[in-house]
Amino acid sequence: MNLDSETKAVELPDDHGTELRLWLRLLTCTTLIEGEVRSQLRETFDVTLPRFDLMAQLDKVADGMTLSDLSKRMMVSNGNVTGLVERLVESGHIDRRTSETDRRVQFIRLTKLGRAEFRKMAAEHEKWIADIFADLSPKDIRELMRLLAKAKGSAQRSAKARTA
Amino acid sequence: MNLDSETKAVELPDDHGTELRLWLRLLTCTTLIEGEVRSQLRETFDVTLPRFDLMAQLDKVADGMTLSDLSKRMMVSNGNVTGLVERLVESGHIDRRTSETDRRVQFIRLTKLGRAEFRKMAAEHEKWIADIFADLSPKDIRELMRLLAKAKGSAQRSAKARTA
DNA sequence: GTCGATCATTTTATACTTAAAATAATTTGG
């Protein structure tokens, strides 16, 4: 009996089942963790995940960034950022000022309050994430990082090819 | 010079940076692919991702399932499913009937039209996914599957421990 | 049998999200 030809007979030329299963597993994993983080943020700090994410982007820089920068970094639409920023200005976590040189541009940055609150949340957040991945060895994590980087590159290539 | 102690000095006892970076990479990867799939579905079939996902769940079974089943499988809230189902009934893709034995329960299933349309979409969808992951070798995919399964288990353990 | 607990679903209120169109400001090629 020829095992190779058997194997080939089972796998049709256009069988993309393994990729699909990979995608579903990736999605399940992310949704699961995202839901967990969302719950923790709400329960512990009464803050939503999108607000936390926006503040996280702003916390990386000292002097603020534009709405476009924010929407690119967060990988969400412009209109989405407009609304989020509005509510965070309202609650006193960020402030906005119009550029001196280009009146289309708005610079957004954390207020003192916003940065202080974010730092507190970020510290807890990091612990939750560490616990969520606690069963993974350092080697597992390294491998996952490597493979996800490869997957990301592949997806970007695919998206680019389609748009081109 | 003692390299080990140097390394330890840099990594504080509570440094959970690698887990955080892993989470951000996982999230980026998923968001990227999800956006790509969303665009393709809209452009090619004028359908949204949540609708596609709901139909995908229903396509797995012959005789339908309840709203609760749906919300659990899709990992979204009950109210969310209510709205999605409403719109898909409206468009003729699914139908609903109340259980004979338990009048609280609604069984949802694909209509003939719904199943036919879903199958067409699913075939294309599978090709898009295959292309998105095309740079990954079969071994990469196996490894990712394994590590994501481990991550999923870890996240579930963590979530369960918190709720308990 | 019936009261209380539980369960399935819907409703409500609010927030988030997108795509696409609109607005407003700047840049650029001729």
Add this chain to the structure above:
DNA sequence: CCAAATTATTTTAAGTATAAAATGATCGAC
């Protein structure tokens, strides 16, 4: 300089999402 293209942001409309409360139905212990 000036029209056309580009860029940054906002607005709009529709849909997606959550949490929490409400509703309606069934189950279980007594």
